[in-house]
Amino acid sequence: MLSRSQSARVRALQRRKGREESGEFLVEGIRLAEDLIASPVVPRLALISPSLEDTPRGRDLATRVRALTPAIDVTDAELAQLATTETTQGIVIIGSIPRVSLEEVALDGRSLIIVLDAVQDPGNFGTVARSADAFGAALIAALPGTVDPWNPKAVRAAAGSSLRIPIVDTTLEALLSRLRARGGTLLGADARGVSVEQEVYDGPVALALGNEGAGLSEAVRGACDQLVSVPIGGAAESLNVGVAAGILMYLLSRSL
Amino acid sequence: MLSRSQSARVRALQRRKGREESGEFLVEGIRLAEDLIASPVVPRLALISPSLEDTPRGRDLATRVRALTPAIDVTDAELAQLATTETTQGIVIIGSIPRVSLEEVALDGRSLIIVLDAVQDPGNFGTVARSADAFGAALIAALPGTVDPWNPKAVRAAAGSSLRIPIVDTTLEALLSRLRARGGTLLGADARGVSVEQEVYDGPVALALGNEGAGLSEAVRGACDQLVSVPIGGAAESLNVGVAAGILMYLLSRSL
Numbered sequence: 001m002l003s004r005s006q007s008a009r010v011r012a013l014q015r016r017k018g019r020e021e022s023g024e025f026l027v028e029g030i031r032l033a034e035d036l037i038a039s040p041v042v043p044r045l046a047l048i049s050p051s052l053e054d055t056p057r058g059r060d061l062a063t064r065v066r067a068l069t070p071a072i073d074v075t076d077a078e079l080a081q082l083a084t085t086e087t088t089q090g091i092v093i094i095g096s097i098p099r100v101s102l103e104e105v106a107l108d109g110r111s112l113i114i115v116l117d118a119v120q121d122p123g124n125f126g127t128v129a130r131s132a133d134a135f136g137a138a139l140i141a142a143l144p145g146t147v148d149p150w151n152p153k154a155v156r157a158a159a160g161s162s163l164r165i166p167i168v169d170t171t172l173e174a175l176l177s178r179l180r181a182r183g184g185t186l187l188g189a190d191a192r193g194v195s196v197e198q199e200v201y202d203g204p205v206a207l208a209l210g211n212e213g214a215g216l217s218e219a220v221r222g223a224c225d226q227l228v229s230v231p232i233g234g235a236a237e238s239l240n241v242g243v244a245a246g247i248l249m250y251l252l253s254r255s256l
Numbered sequence: 257m258l259s260r261s262q263s264a265r266v267r268a269l270q271r272r273k274g275r276e277e278s279g280e281f282l283v284e285g286i287r288l289a290e291d292l293i294a295s296p297v298v299p300r301l302a303l304i305s306p307s308l309e310d311t312p313r314g315r316d317l318a319t320r321v322r323a324l325t326p327a328i329d330v331t332d333a334e335l336a337q338l339a340t341t342e343t344t345q346g347i348v349i350i351g352s353i354p355r356v357s358l359e360e361v362a363l364d365g366r367s368l369i370i371v372l373d374a375v376q377d378p379g380n381f382g383t384v385a386r387s388a389d390a391f392g393a394a395l396i397a398a399l400p401g402t403v404d405p406w407n408p409k410a411v412r413a414a415a416g417s418s419l420r421i422p423i424v425d426t427t428l429e430a431l432l433s434r435l436r437a438r439g440g441t442l443l444g445a446d447a448r449g450v451s452v453e454q455e456v457y458d459g460p461v462a463l464a465l466g467n468e469g470a471g472l473s474e475a476v477r478g479a480c481d482q483l484v485s486v487p488i489g490g491a492a493e494s495l496n497v498g499v500a501a502g503i504l505m506y507l508l509s510r511s512l
Contacts, residue, residue, distance in 0.1 A: 127498070130495055131499055134494045134495050135488060159494065160494075161494065232391060238386050239386055239387060239502065242383070242499055243499055246496070246499035246502055247503055250488070253488070
Protein backbone atom coordinates (compact mmCIF):
# COMPACT_ATOMS: atom_id res chain seq x y z
CA MET A 1 0.00 0.00 0.00
CA LEU A 2 1.37 3.36 -1.03
CA SER A 3 1.20 6.34 1.28
CA ARG A 4 0.01 9.63 -0.12
CA SER A 5 3.51 11.10 0.10
CA GLN A 6 5.01 8.11 -1.72
CA SER A 7 2.59 8.43 -4.60
CA ALA A 8 3.20 12.19 -4.70
CA ARG A 9 6.94 11.47 -4.95
CA VAL A 10 6.40 9.22 -7.96
CA ARG A 11 3.99 11.58 -9.67
CA ALA A 12 6.38 14.52 -9.24
CA LEU A 13 8.94 12.62 -11.35
CA GLN A 14 6.65 12.77 -14.35
CA ARG A 15 7.51 16.48 -14.60
CA ARG A 16 10.89 18.05 -15.30
CA LYS A 17 10.68 20.32 -12.26
CA GLY A 18 10.11 17.34 -9.96
CA ARG A 19 13.06 15.47 -11.44
CA GLU A 20 15.34 18.48 -11.14
CA GLU A 21 14.39 19.07 -7.51
CA SER A 22 14.85 15.47 -6.40
CA GLY A 23 17.55 14.31 -8.81
CA GLU A 24 15.44 11.20 -9.48
CA PHE A 25 13.77 9.69 -12.52
CA LEU A 26 11.37 6.85 -13.31
CA VAL A 27 11.89 3.58 -15.09
CA GLU A 28 8.90 1.38 -15.95
CA GLY A 29 8.67 -2.18 -17.19
CA ILE A 30 10.72 -5.35 -17.00
CA ARG A 31 13.26 -4.69 -19.73
CA LEU A 32 14.23 -1.20 -18.51
CA ALA A 33 14.28 -2.32 -14.87
CA GLU A 34 16.67 -5.13 -15.85
CA ASP A 35 18.82 -2.63 -17.73
CA LEU A 36 18.80 -0.29 -14.73
CA ILE A 37 20.01 -2.85 -12.22
CA ALA A 38 22.73 -3.97 -14.66
CA SER A 39 23.89 -0.35 -15.08
CA PRO A 40 25.84 2.02 -12.84
CA VAL A 41 22.61 3.94 -12.11
CA VAL A 42 21.61 3.75 -8.44
CA PRO A 43 18.05 2.58 -7.74
CA ARG A 44 16.44 4.38 -4.80
CA LEU A 45 13.04 2.78 -4.49
CA ALA A 46 11.13 0.07 -6.32
CA LEU A 47 7.37 -0.36 -6.56
CA ILE A 48 6.39 -3.93 -7.28
CA SER A 49 2.88 -5.24 -7.99
CA PRO A 50 1.74 -8.89 -8.17
CA SER A 51 1.68 -9.05 -11.97
CA LEU A 52 5.49 -8.84 -12.04
CA GLU A 53 5.57 -12.33 -10.56
CA ASP A 54 3.47 -13.84 -13.38
CA THR A 55 6.56 -15.03 -15.27
CA PRO A 56 9.88 -16.63 -14.25
CA ARG A 57 11.69 -13.62 -15.73
CA GLY A 58 9.59 -11.26 -13.62
CA ARG A 59 10.07 -13.34 -10.45
CA ASP A 60 13.82 -13.36 -11.00
CA LEU A 61 13.82 -9.60 -11.49
CA ALA A 62 11.73 -9.09 -8.32
CA THR A 63 14.23 -11.10 -6.29
CA ARG A 64 17.20 -9.17 -7.64
CA VAL A 65 15.53 -5.78 -7.19
CA ARG A 66 14.51 -6.56 -3.58
CA ALA A 67 18.12 -7.47 -2.80
CA LEU A 68 19.39 -4.15 -4.17
CA THR A 69 16.95 -1.51 -3.10
CA PRO A 70 14.01 -0.78 -0.78
CA ALA A 71 10.83 -2.09 -2.41
CA ILE A 72 7.17 -1.37 -1.69
CA ASP A 73 4.51 -3.89 -2.60
CA VAL A 74 1.57 -2.21 -4.27
CA THR A 75 -1.51 -3.46 -6.09
CA ASP A 76 -1.60 -3.66 -9.88
CA ALA A 77 -4.24 -0.91 -9.83
CA GLU A 78 -2.09 1.40 -7.68
CA LEU A 79 0.85 0.92 -10.00
CA ALA A 80 -1.25 1.48 -13.12
CA GLN A 81 -2.39 4.83 -11.69
CA LEU A 82 1.20 6.00 -11.33
CA ALA A 83 2.39 4.74 -14.69
CA THR A 84 3.10 6.80 -17.77
CA THR A 85 2.97 3.70 -20.00
CA GLU A 86 -0.03 1.56 -20.83
CA THR A 87 1.47 -1.30 -18.89
CA THR A 88 4.10 -1.20 -16.17
CA GLN A 89 4.49 -5.01 -16.25
CA GLY A 90 4.34 -4.78 -12.46
CA ILE A 91 7.46 -2.74 -11.82
CA VAL A 92 8.45 0.90 -11.49
CA ILE A 93 11.87 1.90 -10.18
CA ILE A 94 12.90 5.35 -8.99
CA GLY A 95 16.53 5.83 -10.00
CA SER A 96 19.06 8.47 -9.10
CA ILE A 97 19.85 10.63 -12.14
CA PRO A 98 23.53 9.98 -12.86
CA ARG A 99 25.10 13.45 -12.80
CA VAL A 100 28.37 13.29 -14.70
CA SER A 101 30.58 16.27 -15.37
CA LEU A 102 32.46 16.80 -18.61
CA GLU A 103 35.79 16.43 -16.83
CA GLU A 104 34.93 13.00 -15.48
CA VAL A 105 34.64 11.38 -18.91
CA ALA A 106 37.93 10.15 -20.34
CA LEU A 107 38.53 11.19 -23.96
CA ASP A 108 41.12 9.99 -26.40
CA GLY A 109 41.89 10.26 -30.10
CA ARG A 110 39.13 7.79 -30.96
CA SER A 111 36.40 9.31 -28.83
CA LEU A 112 33.10 10.34 -30.37
CA ILE A 113 30.91 12.83 -28.49
CA ILE A 114 27.29 13.42 -29.45
CA VAL A 115 26.13 16.99 -28.84
CA LEU A 116 22.41 17.74 -28.69
CA ASP A 117 21.75 21.37 -29.61
CA ALA A 118 18.08 21.82 -28.63
CA VAL A 119 16.85 18.45 -29.91
CA GLN A 120 13.24 18.62 -28.69
CA ASP A 121 11.50 15.34 -29.29
CA PRO A 122 11.90 12.64 -26.61
CA GLY A 123 11.62 9.94 -29.30
CA ASN A 124 14.46 11.51 -31.29
CA PHE A 125 16.53 11.79 -28.12
CA GLY A 126 16.00 8.08 -27.51
CA THR A 127 16.85 7.07 -31.06
CA VAL A 128 20.04 9.13 -30.98
CA ALA A 129 21.01 7.76 -27.54
CA ARG A 130 20.60 4.18 -28.83
CA SER A 131 22.84 4.91 -31.81
CA ALA A 132 25.41 6.69 -29.61
CA ASP A 133 25.47 3.63 -27.36
CA ALA A 134 25.69 1.18 -30.27
CA PHE A 135 28.53 3.10 -31.93
CA GLY A 136 30.44 3.39 -28.67
CA ALA A 137 30.22 7.18 -28.21
CA ALA A 138 32.02 8.40 -25.09
CA LEU A 139 29.20 10.66 -23.95
CA ILE A 140 26.12 12.64 -24.89
CA ALA A 141 26.38 16.37 -24.20
CA ALA A 142 22.97 18.03 -23.80
CA LEU A 143 23.15 21.77 -24.46
CA PRO A 144 20.55 24.22 -23.08
CA GLY A 145 17.15 23.90 -24.76
CA THR A 146 17.45 20.13 -25.25
CA VAL A 147 14.63 17.84 -24.11
CA ASP A 148 15.17 16.43 -20.61
CA PRO A 149 16.90 13.06 -21.12
CA TRP A 150 15.17 11.79 -17.95
CA ASN A 151 11.67 12.49 -19.24
CA PRO A 152 9.86 9.09 -19.10
CA LYS A 153 9.25 9.08 -22.86
CA ALA A 154 12.91 9.82 -23.58
CA VAL A 155 14.03 7.08 -21.18
CA ARG A 156 11.68 4.63 -22.87
CA ALA A 157 12.75 5.58 -26.40
CA ALA A 158 16.41 5.17 -25.40
CA ALA A 159 15.67 1.52 -24.53
CA GLY A 160 18.28 1.39 -21.78
CA SER A 161 21.00 3.32 -23.60
CA SER A 162 20.65 6.37 -21.36
CA LEU A 163 21.50 4.11 -18.41
CA ARG A 164 24.75 3.01 -20.04
CA ILE A 165 26.18 6.08 -21.77
CA PRO A 166 27.23 9.18 -19.78
CA ILE A 167 24.82 12.08 -20.34
CA VAL A 168 26.22 15.48 -19.44
CA ASP A 169 24.25 18.72 -19.10
CA THR A 170 26.66 21.37 -20.28
CA THR A 171 27.14 24.56 -22.26
CA LEU A 172 28.77 25.17 -25.61
CA GLU A 173 31.58 27.11 -23.91
CA ALA A 174 32.43 24.29 -21.48
CA LEU A 175 32.28 21.72 -24.26
CA LEU A 176 34.53 23.73 -26.56
CA SER A 177 37.04 24.31 -23.80
CA ARG A 178 37.27 20.59 -23.02
CA LEU A 179 37.39 19.66 -26.69
CA ARG A 180 40.11 22.19 -27.55
CA ALA A 181 42.23 21.05 -24.60
CA ARG A 182 42.24 17.57 -26.14
CA GLY A 183 42.94 18.77 -29.70
CA GLY A 184 39.47 17.74 -30.80
CA THR A 185 37.10 18.79 -33.58
CA LEU A 186 33.51 20.05 -33.47
CA LEU A 187 31.38 18.93 -36.41
CA GLY A 188 27.83 20.09 -37.06
CA ALA A 189 25.28 17.95 -38.90
CA ASP A 190 23.76 19.99 -41.70
CA ALA A 191 22.25 18.90 -45.01
CA ARG A 192 24.46 21.46 -46.78
CA GLY A 193 27.68 20.22 -45.12
CA VAL A 194 30.51 18.34 -46.79
CA SER A 195 30.25 14.60 -47.19
CA VAL A 196 31.59 13.00 -44.03
CA GLU A 197 32.78 10.08 -46.17
CA GLN A 198 35.65 12.10 -47.60
CA GLU A 199 37.13 13.13 -44.28
CA VAL A 200 39.52 11.66 -41.76
CA TYR A 201 39.56 13.10 -38.26
CA ASP A 202 41.99 13.05 -35.42
CA GLY A 203 39.73 12.64 -32.46
CA PRO A 204 38.15 13.38 -30.20
CA VAL A 205 35.32 14.34 -32.51
CA ALA A 206 32.10 15.96 -31.31
CA LEU A 207 29.07 15.76 -33.62
CA ALA A 208 26.40 18.40 -32.98
CA LEU A 209 22.79 17.63 -33.92
CA GLY A 210 20.37 20.54 -34.17
CA ASN A 211 16.75 21.17 -33.42
CA GLU A 212 14.22 19.24 -35.54
CA GLY A 213 12.78 22.39 -37.08
CA ALA A 214 15.45 25.06 -36.85
CA GLY A 215 18.62 22.99 -37.20
CA LEU A 216 21.81 24.05 -35.44
CA SER A 217 21.74 27.25 -33.37
CA GLU A 218 23.77 30.21 -34.61
CA ALA A 219 26.22 29.85 -31.74
CA VAL A 220 26.90 26.16 -32.36
CA ARG A 221 27.05 26.60 -36.12
CA GLY A 222 29.57 29.39 -35.67
CA ALA A 223 31.72 27.29 -33.38
CA CYS A 224 31.86 24.25 -35.68
CA ASP A 225 35.13 23.39 -37.39
CA GLN A 226 33.12 21.83 -40.21
CA LEU A 227 29.53 21.17 -41.23
CA VAL A 228 29.01 17.59 -42.36
CA SER A 229 26.21 15.72 -44.08
CA VAL A 230 25.17 12.23 -45.06
CA PRO A 231 26.72 11.73 -48.49
CA ILE A 232 23.53 11.61 -50.53
CA GLY A 233 23.35 15.20 -51.61
CA GLY A 234 20.17 17.19 -51.23
CA ALA A 235 18.13 14.09 -50.51
CA ALA A 236 19.62 14.01 -47.01
CA GLU A 237 17.20 16.75 -46.03
CA SER A 238 14.41 14.26 -46.35
CA LEU A 239 15.93 11.81 -43.85
CA ASN A 240 14.46 11.55 -40.38
CA VAL A 241 16.79 13.37 -37.96
CA GLY A 242 17.51 10.16 -36.02
CA VAL A 243 18.38 8.28 -39.21
CA ALA A 244 20.69 11.03 -40.47
CA ALA A 245 22.39 11.11 -37.07
CA GLY A 246 22.74 7.30 -37.07
CA ILE A 247 24.38 7.25 -40.50
CA LEU A 248 26.78 10.05 -39.51
CA MET A 249 27.72 8.20 -36.31
CA TYR A 250 28.27 5.02 -38.32
CA LEU A 251 30.59 6.84 -40.73
CA LEU A 252 32.45 8.71 -37.99
CA SER A 253 32.94 5.53 -35.98
CA ARG A 254 34.63 4.08 -39.10
CA SER A 255 36.96 7.04 -39.57
CA LEU A 256 38.05 7.46 -35.95
CA MET B 257 -20.42 24.19 -44.51
CA LEU B 258 -20.00 20.43 -44.55
CA SER B 259 -22.92 18.11 -45.10
CA ARG B 260 -23.31 15.14 -42.79
CA SER B 261 -22.35 12.74 -45.58
CA GLN B 262 -19.21 14.74 -46.39
CA SER B 263 -18.02 14.67 -42.81
CA ALA B 264 -18.82 10.95 -42.60
CA ARG B 265 -16.69 10.43 -45.73
CA VAL B 266 -13.71 12.16 -44.11
CA ARG B 267 -14.14 10.38 -40.79
CA ALA B 268 -14.30 6.99 -42.48
CA LEU B 269 -10.79 7.58 -43.84
CA GLN B 270 -9.37 7.63 -40.34
CA ARG B 271 -9.93 3.85 -40.27
CA ARG B 272 -8.31 1.21 -42.45
CA LYS B 273 -11.65 -0.29 -43.47
CA GLY B 274 -12.88 3.08 -44.72
CA ARG B 275 -9.70 3.63 -46.74
CA GLU B 276 -9.87 0.17 -48.27
CA GLU B 277 -13.53 0.58 -49.25
CA SER B 278 -13.11 3.99 -50.84
CA GLY B 279 -9.51 3.80 -52.04
CA GLU B 280 -8.96 7.23 -50.49
CA PHE B 281 -6.70 8.62 -47.78
CA LEU B 282 -6.25 11.87 -45.87
CA VAL B 283 -3.51 14.45 -45.96
CA GLU B 284 -3.46 17.29 -43.41
CA GLY B 285 -1.41 20.45 -43.19
CA ILE B 286 0.33 22.81 -45.56
CA ARG B 287 3.56 20.91 -46.18
CA LEU B 288 1.90 17.59 -46.98
CA ALA B 289 -0.76 19.26 -49.10
CA GLU B 290 2.00 20.97 -51.10
CA ASP B 291 3.77 17.61 -51.47
CA LEU B 292 0.54 15.98 -52.60
CA ILE B 293 -0.22 18.45 -55.36
CA ALA B 294 3.40 18.20 -56.56
CA SER B 295 3.16 14.38 -56.67
CA PRO B 296 1.43 11.97 -59.05
CA VAL B 297 -1.24 11.32 -56.39
CA VAL B 298 -4.69 12.45 -57.52
CA PRO B 299 -6.53 14.78 -55.11
CA ARG B 300 -10.27 14.12 -54.99
CA LEU B 301 -11.58 16.73 -52.59
CA ALA B 302 -10.08 19.53 -50.53
CA LEU B 303 -11.47 21.06 -47.34
CA ILE B 304 -10.21 24.57 -46.77
CA SER B 305 -10.79 26.75 -43.70
CA PRO B 306 -10.03 30.48 -43.30
CA SER B 307 -6.82 29.97 -41.28
CA LEU B 308 -5.12 28.58 -44.39
CA GLU B 309 -5.24 32.07 -45.87
CA ASP B 310 -3.36 33.63 -42.90
CA THR B 311 -0.02 33.45 -44.71
CA PRO B 312 1.16 34.10 -48.30
CA ARG B 313 2.27 30.46 -48.52
CA GLY B 314 -1.19 29.28 -47.44
CA ARG B 315 -2.96 31.64 -49.86
CA ASP B 316 -0.78 30.40 -52.70
CA LEU B 317 -1.54 26.80 -51.79
CA ALA B 318 -5.29 27.54 -51.59
CA THR B 319 -5.22 29.00 -55.10
CA ARG B 320 -3.35 26.04 -56.53
CA VAL B 321 -5.55 23.47 -54.77
CA ARG B 322 -8.77 25.15 -55.94
CA ALA B 323 -7.49 25.02 -59.52
CA LEU B 324 -6.81 21.28 -59.28
CA THR B 325 -9.63 19.78 -57.33
CA PRO B 326 -13.13 20.42 -55.96
CA ALA B 327 -12.82 22.33 -52.69
CA ILE B 328 -15.32 22.91 -49.89
CA ASP B 329 -14.99 25.94 -47.64
CA VAL B 330 -15.43 24.99 -44.00
CA THR B 331 -14.94 26.78 -40.70
CA ASP B 332 -11.75 26.32 -38.68
CA ALA B 333 -13.86 24.57 -36.02
CA GLU B 334 -15.38 22.13 -38.52
CA LEU B 335 -11.96 21.24 -39.86
CA ALA B 336 -10.49 20.80 -36.38
CA GLN B 337 -13.24 18.30 -35.59
CA LEU B 338 -12.29 16.16 -38.58
CA ALA B 339 -8.56 16.37 -38.05
CA THR B 340 -6.29 13.68 -36.66
CA THR B 341 -3.54 16.23 -35.93
CA GLU B 342 -3.55 19.00 -33.38
CA THR B 343 -3.58 21.55 -36.15
CA THR B 344 -4.67 21.13 -39.74
CA GLN B 345 -3.25 24.55 -40.69
CA GLY B 346 -6.54 25.08 -42.50
CA ILE B 347 -6.29 22.31 -45.09
CA VAL B 348 -7.25 18.66 -45.44
CA ILE B 349 -7.10 16.89 -48.81
CA ILE B 350 -8.69 13.58 -49.68
CA GLY B 351 -6.35 11.82 -52.09
CA SER B 352 -6.78 8.73 -54.20
CA ILE B 353 -4.55 5.92 -52.88
CA PRO B 354 -2.06 5.22 -55.69
CA ARG B 355 -2.48 1.52 -56.43
CA VAL B 356 0.65 0.31 -58.18
CA SER B 357 1.28 -3.30 -59.15
CA LEU B 358 4.67 -4.95 -58.92
CA GLU B 359 4.82 -5.33 -62.69
CA GLU B 360 4.38 -1.61 -63.29
CA VAL B 361 7.62 -0.62 -61.57
CA ALA B 362 10.69 -0.77 -63.80
CA LEU B 363 13.65 -2.61 -62.20
CA ASP B 364 17.26 -2.72 -63.31
CA GLY B 365 20.61 -3.88 -61.96
CA ARG B 366 20.84 -0.86 -59.65
CA SER B 367 17.33 -1.05 -58.22
CA LEU B 368 16.78 -1.27 -54.48
CA ILE B 369 13.44 -2.56 -53.20
CA ILE B 370 12.42 -2.14 -49.57
CA VAL B 371 10.26 -5.00 -48.28
CA LEU B 372 8.20 -4.52 -45.12
CA ASP B 373 7.53 -7.87 -43.44
CA ALA B 374 4.92 -6.94 -40.80
CA VAL B 375 6.48 -3.65 -39.72
CA GLN B 376 3.76 -2.47 -37.32
CA ASP B 377 4.50 1.03 -36.12
CA PRO B 378 3.29 3.91 -38.35
CA GLY B 379 6.26 6.03 -37.19
CA ASN B 380 8.71 3.33 -38.24
CA PHE B 381 6.93 3.00 -41.57
CA GLY B 382 7.33 6.72 -42.11
CA THR B 383 11.00 6.77 -41.15
CA VAL B 384 11.73 3.87 -43.48
CA ALA B 385 9.73 5.46 -46.32
CA ARG B 386 11.75 8.69 -45.96
CA SER B 387 15.03 6.76 -46.14
CA ALA B 388 13.80 4.70 -49.11
CA ASP B 389 12.92 7.93 -50.88
CA ALA B 390 16.22 9.63 -49.97
CA PHE B 391 18.29 6.66 -51.15
CA GLY B 392 16.34 6.35 -54.40
CA ALA B 393 14.67 2.99 -53.77
CA ALA B 394 12.51 1.84 -56.69
CA LEU B 395 9.57 0.83 -54.52
CA ILE B 396 8.33 -0.22 -51.11
CA ALA B 397 6.71 -3.67 -51.02
CA ALA B 398 4.30 -4.07 -48.08
CA LEU B 399 3.76 -7.74 -47.23
CA PRO B 400 0.67 -8.96 -45.33
CA GLY B 401 0.62 -7.90 -41.68
CA THR B 402 2.33 -4.56 -42.36
CA VAL B 403 0.82 -1.34 -41.02
CA ASP B 404 -1.42 0.44 -43.54
CA PRO B 405 0.86 2.95 -45.32
CA TRP B 406 -2.18 5.24 -45.75
CA ASN B 407 -2.93 5.45 -42.04
CA PRO B 408 -2.81 9.22 -41.20
CA LYS B 409 0.07 8.73 -38.72
CA ALA B 410 2.10 6.78 -41.27
CA VAL B 411 1.47 9.42 -43.95
CA ARG B 412 2.57 12.14 -41.54
CA ALA B 413 5.70 10.29 -40.42
CA ALA B 414 6.67 9.70 -44.06
CA ALA B 415 6.75 13.49 -44.56
CA GLY B 416 5.68 13.29 -48.20
CA SER B 417 7.83 10.31 -49.17
CA SER B 418 4.85 7.98 -49.50
CA LEU B 419 3.46 10.35 -52.13
CA ARG B 420 6.65 10.07 -54.22
CA ILE B 421 7.80 6.45 -53.96
CA PRO B 422 5.66 3.58 -55.33
CA ILE B 423 4.12 1.52 -52.50
CA VAL B 424 2.94 -1.93 -53.54
CA ASP B 425 0.75 -4.27 -51.48
CA THR B 426 2.00 -7.70 -52.41
CA THR B 427 2.87 -11.18 -51.20
CA LEU B 428 6.21 -12.87 -50.69
CA GLU B 429 5.48 -15.24 -53.59
CA ALA B 430 4.71 -12.45 -56.06
CA LEU B 431 7.77 -10.50 -54.95
CA LEU B 432 10.08 -13.50 -55.29
CA SER B 433 8.74 -14.33 -58.69
CA ARG B 434 9.36 -10.79 -59.95
CA LEU B 435 12.77 -10.64 -58.30
CA ARG B 436 13.92 -13.99 -59.69
CA ALA B 437 12.77 -13.06 -63.18
CA ARG B 438 15.17 -10.08 -62.99
CA GLY B 439 18.07 -12.09 -61.51
CA GLY B 440 17.73 -10.22 -58.22
CA THR B 441 18.65 -10.97 -54.61
CA LEU B 442 16.52 -10.99 -51.46
CA LEU B 443 18.35 -9.81 -48.34
CA GLY B 444 16.92 -9.90 -44.83
CA ALA B 445 17.95 -7.43 -42.13
CA ASP B 446 18.95 -9.37 -39.03
CA ALA B 447 21.37 -8.47 -36.24
CA ARG B 448 23.06 -11.86 -36.71
CA GLY B 449 23.50 -11.43 -40.47
CA VAL B 450 26.78 -10.87 -42.30
CA SER B 451 28.17 -7.36 -42.54
CA VAL B 452 26.65 -5.73 -45.59
CA GLU B 453 29.88 -3.76 -46.00
CA GLN B 454 31.74 -6.79 -47.25
CA GLU B 455 29.34 -7.61 -50.06
CA VAL B 456 28.78 -6.55 -53.64
CA TYR B 457 25.44 -7.28 -55.22
CA ASP B 458 24.19 -7.49 -58.76
CA GLY B 459 20.82 -5.85 -58.50
CA PRO B 460 18.00 -5.64 -58.22
CA VAL B 461 18.34 -6.08 -54.49
CA ALA B 462 15.36 -6.34 -52.15
CA LEU B 463 15.97 -5.64 -48.45
CA ALA B 464 13.40 -7.14 -46.09
CA LEU B 465 12.77 -5.46 -42.72
CA GLY B 466 10.97 -7.47 -40.05
CA ASN B 467 8.49 -6.80 -37.29
CA GLU B 468 9.71 -4.58 -34.43
CA GLY B 469 9.35 -7.35 -31.86
CA ALA B 470 9.53 -10.63 -33.73
CA GLY B 471 11.93 -9.76 -36.55
CA LEU B 472 11.58 -11.42 -39.96
CA SER B 473 8.84 -14.00 -40.40
CA GLU B 474 9.85 -17.64 -40.91
CA ALA B 475 8.68 -17.53 -44.52
CA VAL B 476 10.68 -14.43 -45.44
CA ARG B 477 13.74 -15.56 -43.50
CA GLY B 478 13.62 -18.88 -45.35
CA ALA B 479 13.36 -17.16 -48.73
CA CYS B 480 16.29 -14.79 -48.16
CA ASP B 481 19.48 -15.32 -50.15
CA GLN B 482 21.40 -13.74 -47.29
CA LEU B 483 20.82 -12.17 -43.87
CA VAL B 484 22.65 -8.88 -43.49
CA SER B 485 23.41 -6.57 -40.59
CA VAL B 486 24.85 -3.17 -39.85
CA PRO B 487 28.59 -3.80 -39.41
CA ILE B 488 28.86 -3.06 -35.70
CA GLY B 489 28.55 -6.57 -34.33
CA GLY B 490 26.16 -7.31 -31.51
CA ALA B 491 25.60 -3.64 -30.78
CA ALA B 492 23.41 -3.44 -33.89
CA GLU B 493 20.62 -5.07 -31.89
CA SER B 494 20.38 -1.94 -29.85
CA LEU B 495 19.77 0.34 -32.86
CA ASN B 496 16.29 1.67 -33.48
CA VAL B 497 14.76 -0.32 -36.36
CA GLY B 498 14.46 2.79 -38.55
CA VAL B 499 18.11 3.70 -37.95
CA ALA B 500 19.35 0.18 -38.73
CA ALA B 501 17.26 0.18 -41.91
CA GLY B 502 18.61 3.61 -42.87
CA ILE B 503 22.24 2.54 -42.48
CA LEU B 504 21.62 -0.64 -44.48
CA MET B 505 19.97 1.37 -47.26
CA TYR B 506 22.88 3.79 -47.24
CA LEU B 507 25.38 0.94 -47.59
CA LEU B 508 23.36 -0.90 -50.24
CA SER B 509 22.90 2.27 -52.26
CA ARG B 510 26.73 2.54 -52.32
CA SER B 511 27.26 -1.03 -53.47
CA LEU B 512 24.61 -1.15 -56.18
